[in-house]
Amino acid sequence: xxxxxxxxxxxxxxxxxxxxxxxxxxxxxxxxxxxxxxxxxxxxxxxxxxxxxxxxxxxxxxxxxxxxxxxxxxxxxxxxxxxxxxxxxxxxxxxxxxxxxxxxxxxxxxxxxxxxxxxxxxxxxxxxxxxxxxxxxxxxxxxxxxxxxxxxxxxxxxxxxxxxxxxxxxxxxxxxxxxxxxxxxxxxxxxxxxxxxxxxxxxxxxxxxxxxxxxxxxxxxxxxxxxxxxxxxxxxxxxxxxxxxxxxxxxxxxxxxxxxxxxxxxxxxxxxxxxxxxxxxxxxxxxxxxxxxxxxxxxxxxxxxxxxxxxxxx
Amino acid sequence: xxxxxxxxxxxxxxxxxxxxxxxxxxxxxxxxxxxxxxxxxxxxxxxxxxxxxxxxxxxxxxxxxxxxxxxxxxxxxxxxxxxxxxxxxxxxxxxxxxxxxxxxxxxxxxxxxxxxxxxxxxxxxxxxxxxxxxxxxxxxxxxxxxxxxxxxxxxxxxxxxxxxxxxxxxxxxxxxxxxxxxxxxxxxxxxxxxxxxxxxxxxxxxxxxxxxxxxxxxxxxxxxxxxxxxxxxxxxxxxxxxxxxxxxxxxxxxxxxxxxxxxxxxxxxxxxxxxxxxxxxxxxxxxxxxxxxxxxxxxxxxxxxxxxx
Numbered sequence: 358x359x360x361x362x363x364x365x366x367x368x369x370x371x372x373x374x375x376x377x378x379x380x381x382x383x384x385x386x387x388x389x390x391x392x393x394x395x396x397x398x399x400x401x402x403x404x405x406x407x408x409x410x411x412x413x414x415x416x417x418x419x420x421x422x423x424x425x426x427x428x429x430x431x432x433x434x435x436x437x438x439x440x441x442x443x444x445x446x447x448x449x450x451x452x453x454x455x456x457x458x459x460x461x462x463x464x465x466x467x468x469x470x471x472x473x474x475x476x477x478x479x480x481x482x483x484x485x486x487x488x489x490x491x492x493x494x495x496x497x498x499x500x501x502x503x504x505x506x507x508x509x510x511x512x513x514x515x516x517x518x519x520x521x522x523x524x525x526x527x528x529x530x531x532x533x534x535x536x537x538x539x540x541x542x543x544x545x546x547x548x549x550x551x552x553x554x555x556x557x558x559x560x561x562x563x564x565x566x567x568x569x570x571x572x573x574x575x576x577x578x579x580x581x582x583x584x585x586x587x588x589x590x591x592x593x594x595x596x597x598x599x600x601x602x603x604x605x606x607x608x609x610x611x612x613x614x615x616x617x618x619x620x621x622x623x624x625x626x627x628x629x630x631x632x633x634x635x636x637x638x639x640x641x642x643x644x645x646x647x648x649x650x651x652x653x654x655x656x657x658x659x660x661x662x663x664x665x666x667x668x669x670x671x
Numbered sequence: 672x673x674x675x676x677x678x679x680x681x682x683x684x685x686x687x688x689x690x691x692x693x694x695x696x697x698x699x700x701x702x703x704x705x706x707x708x709x710x711x712x713x714x715x716x717x718x719x720x721x722x723x724x725x726x727x728x729x730x731x732x733x734x735x736x737x738x739x740x741x742x743x744x745x746x747x748x749x750x751x752x753x754x755x756x757x758x759x760x761x762x763x764x765x766x767x768x769x770x771x772x773x774x775x776x777x778x779x780x781x782x783x784x785x786x787x788x789x790x791x792x793x794x795x796x797x798x799x800x801x802x803x804x805x806x807x808x809x810x811x812x813x814x815x816x817x818x819x820x821x822x823x824x825x826x827x828x829x830x831x832x833x834x835x836x837x838x839x840x841x842x843x844x845x846x847x848x849x850x851x852x853x854x855x856x857x858x859x860x861x862x863x864x865x866x867x868x869x870x871x872x873x874x875x876x877x878x879x880x881x882x883x884x885x886x887x888x889x890x891x892x893x894x895x896x897x898x899x900x901x902x903x904x905x906x907x908x909x910x911x912x913x914x915x916x917x918x919x920x921x922x923x924x925x926x927x928x929x930x931x932x933x934x935x936x937x938x939x940x941x942x943x944x945x946x947x948x949x950x951x952x953x954x955x956x957x958x959x960x961x962x963x964x965x966x967x968x969x970x971x972x973x974x975x976x977x978x979x980x
Contacts, residue, residue, distance in 0.1 A: 430876075431876075436873060504886070504889075509893065512894075600886070604881055604882070606880070624882075625847065634783065
């Protein structure tokens with residue numbers, strides 16, 4: 358009797374478990390498929406973008422040989438015949454990004470170290486959300502602020518003819534990439550195990566020594582990711598540099614000159630370009646160069662990260 | 672735990688589906704309702720017109736569009752001003768009904784349009800004069816076309832070379848999206864219509880190309896060494912208008928509606944609409960309104976030059 362009951366309950370249990378597994382399998386398979394197709398979609402979209410960039414951009418090199426395109430310093434897309442040389446845009450992008458990085462990286466990491474290591478909880482809990490709100494400012498608002506508030510300051514501070522310059526744009530971009538750098542590096546620093554710090558203090562290290570020699574090196578991969586995100590934002594940002602950088606076509610030999618970074622060259626020309634026309638192709642070719650640049654930045658960052666990690670494994 | 676999760680999922684998915692279905696139904700119901708009511712309450716013109724192109728024509732088109740939509744509530748007109756070149760590109764690509772332009776379409780653009788089966792049809796809607804403006808504290812009062820050309824090609828780089836202070840000239844221009852850019856290049860930089868005409872001349876590489884006319888006027892009002900060329904409608908008291916002399920011995924004329932109408936001002940130009948083929952339907956009705964006496968009165972209000980007669 359007792360034996361029978363046991364078998365009955367066990368078959369019931371098996372049956373419910375079976376149905377549960379089947380149900381779970383269906384749900385799981387559905388979700389798995391969903392996630393898989395999403396992953397696939399991202400790759401398809403990426404390949405599609407690369408394909409379009411190549412298809413629209415490569416023909417530009419039939420009209421302007423690559424040598425003249427990359428090293429040419431004259432950009433007259435609406436003249437007859439048009440000339441396309443992108444050297445000024447390329448160098449402008451480098452200047453603007455350099456200025457932005459030089460300002461935002463030390464300040465950003467310093468701010469993150471303060472928030473993660475020094476600041477009392479109350480301060481961190483108020484400051485971090487505020488910093489993150491900064492990231493949400495539309496770039497056109499930042500451009501407007503740069504044009505009306507910052508450019509007169511830069512003009513008087515550096516005694517320039519015009520306040521609209523690569524320097525002004527770089528400072529604005531630094532403000533825009535700061536929140537990302539602060540937020541991501543702060544997360545990375547907070548992820549460093551408390552034992553590391555305790556061990557460091559136990560060895561008699563000061564707080565500064567602990568931050569500089571223990572916390573920051575341990576969080577370096579996260580901080581590097583933060584810096585890359587910041588640099589990426591600076592290279593790709595369009596509206597702000599279009600409004601603030603000045604838009605001159607000369608090859609800038611100093612960041613205090615007005616200049617046209619690649620993004621604003623594309624933005625200020627694409628509306629005017631007829632689909633499939635020479636200018637349209639040239640602008641796509643600039644887009645292609647921009648894409649290759651960001652790809653290179655990411656690859657280099659990957660390399661650096663990998664080497665850094667290996668160093669710490671030892 | 673897993674069972675709970677599963678149940679949650681099975682509830683969330685139908686919920687999302689239902690929500691989307693309701694939303695979609697709402698949308699279609701909305702459009703279904705909107706159409707008949709629009710036609711029933713307003714006898715007459717209905718439809719939408721897209722106008723895009725010149726930044727300069729935008730204030731005028733906007734005022735016309737507002738007045739026309741007030742008179743015909745069934746019509747919806749959208750106006751945007753990325754630049755004449757952009758407008759012509761949009762016309763060629765078939766993405767706009769009317770292209771507003773501050774320069775004449777180029778022969779290469781007509782070829783591109785024909786290749787896409789678009790037949791640009793030109794309608795002159797008003798005139799405009801490009802004022803040359805400087806900061807009010809600048810002592811320079813007049814310039815010749817040749818001097819302007821030299822300034823914009825960076826051959827003259829200091830104000831003292833044209834009778835001003837010993838200070839570098841900050842040369843401001845519109846970017847290549849703008850019809851103003853091309854018009855000023857042909858008529859001032861390359862000195863079209865003068866014996867010194869030279870179509871090889873280009874803007875110098877120290878010229879600042881700005882994305883909007885308002886931005887140029889603001890910068891000129893702020894920067895004591897700046898020079899810029901806004902359309903007449905953008906001139907305000909924060910900047911000083913220079914008198915322009917065709918040649919060194921001709922009289923200096925300041926940009927104004929009168930000077931443009933009587934032909935004494937050198938840097939004036941037509942403002943144009945382009946449509947694909949001769950306009951029909953509501954587009955024709957709108958353009959007829961623009962060209963009517965009432966429409967031309969608005970031209971003067973905005974600060975442009977009405978068509979004579």
